[in-house]
Amino acid sequence: MLNKKVQDAINAQINAEFWSAYLYLSMSAFANTKGYPGIANWFEIQYQEELDHVKIFFDYVLQRDGEVQLQPIDGVPTKWGSPLNMFEETLKHEQKVTSLINNLYSVSLAENDFATQSMLKWFIDEQVEEEESAKTIIDSLRMIGDNGYGLYTLDKDLATRVYTQAAPLAAKN
Template identity: 65%
Template sequence: MLNERIEKALNEQINAEMWSAYLYLSMAAYCHKTGQPGMAKWFEVQFKEEQDHAKILFNYIVQRNGVVSLKPIDAVPTEWKSTLDVFESTLAHEQKVTSLINNLFALTTQENDYATQSMLKWFVDEQVEEEENAQNIIDNLKMIKDNGYGIYMLDKELGARTYTEAAPLAISTL
């Protein structure tokens, strides 16, 4: 059974993950609008991944006989200055999510909740990957600058990304 503080924090993280999904869908819309369908697809995959993250937390709360409490999702930005700005915003957002996950992990340490720590380990590892991916795209965009062919090639590369269900959902019974 989850203690009250951890249950509340996990529910807040579900909301944060759904806000992240909504943010990435907004970023996909921006990329479509600016003629970058590959980058838009990359963000659409991010959208699905964030929904997976929320569902992992949802399933965990249910498995621990907790109560899932869904709250309204705040509005997200819809405009950026450039493609580079969109990905810099992505990195900043992922860094914020990393701090949220770290704070959750710290709470489980304070509460001696080893089962939740174990579940959160996947999220800790996932955040390292998320930040690295965003930084790599930023580095590529900075190198490319305004080279149309380079942007075209990066758009094609990012458009090849495919969605893969998060591993914890593949083994879930819920």
């Protein structure tokens, strides 16, 4: 059975992951309205990945005979000043998610929940990748500056990103 403190922390994380999905879907919609289909694609895939994260946590709670308690999702921003601003906000958000995952791991350590610690290892590694991805795009956007062709090229590059199911989900199928 899942420890109550760990269960509560995972339920809070489920809510945070839903909020992340909602944020990235909002960013995708905004990028589409501004004529950046590649950036919109990048954020659409982020949205799908966040839903995978929700499902991993959701299934884990049930697998451990816990109770999933879904909570309302707070609203998200709907406008950004520029593609650079969107990715800077993405990096800040991913850094926040990293701290949430780290805190969840700390709770599982304090409660001697070794199974949850094992499950969280994938998320810890995933957050390193998420932050690196956002930083790389920020670096490119800063290099591009006001160069319209550079932004066009980056947008075309981001359009090639394809969705791949999260590793723990893929392993189940």
